[in-house]
Every structure is written in C-alpha cells, then in structure tokens.
Amino acid sequence: MKSYRRKDDITTAKLDALFTLFVVKKGTYLNLNSTSSMIWEFLESKLTLKDLKKRILDIYDVDNDTLENDLRSFLNEAEKMCIIDIYE
Numbered sequence: 019m020k021s022y023r024r025k026d027d028i029t030t031a032k033l034d035a036l037f038t039l040f041v042v043k044k045g046t047y048l049n050l051n052s053t054s055s056m057i058w059e060f061l062e063s064k065l066t067l068k069d070l071k072k073r074i075l076d077i078y079d080v081d082n083d084t085l086e087n088d089l090r091s092f093l094n095e096a097e098k099m100c101i102i103d104i105y106e
Contacts, residue, residue: 021105022070022093024061028101043100057092061102067093 029040037055039048050058060073070089074080096102 019066019068021064021066022061022096023064023103023105024058025101025103030058039101041099041101048099048101054092057089064105
C-alpha cells in the first residue's frame with residue numbers, strides 16, 4: 019500500500035493556518051487553501067490514503083467517495099509539483 023509524506027526540502031511558511039510553499043526545484047510558490055494546508059500538515063509523517071481519510075473524517079462530515087477522489091487529486095497534483103514523497 020502506498021504511503022505519502024511531504025518532502026523535507028520544501029520551504030514552508032504558515033500564516034493564519036494557511037501554508038505557502040516554496041518549491042526550490044521548480045522555483046515556484048504555492049499557496050494552499052485551508053483544506054490543502056490541513057493535508058499538508060498531516061503529511062509531516064508518512065501516511066496512507068486510508069490514514070488521511072480517517073483523519074479528515076474525524077474532523078469533517080463528508081462523503082467518503084468525494085473525499086477519496088479529492089485526496090487522490092491533491093496527491094496527484096502534489097506528486098506533479100514534486101512536493102511529496104511516495105513510498106510503495
């Protein structure tokens with residue numbers, strides 16, 4: 019089962035619970051919304067998709083399928099932006 023963790027070499031700044039990331043390899047800044055910031059914070063430790071879903075479902079009442087699709091979308095984009103590590 020895959021697990022995910024944010025890369026250590028991403029420079030982050032947090033202001034009012036929102037993260038801004040500086041991706042050195044790409045020379046770009048990313049401003050995360052509140053949901054993405056929460057996921058980013060969770061990814062400080064290595065987690066599976068199931069772990070991420072559980073943490074979010076503990077906080078929010080959201081449809082399981084919608085949550086899984088949104089998490090997969092976030093993780094796919096994070097992989098493209100080279101901001102997370104993926105472990106098999």
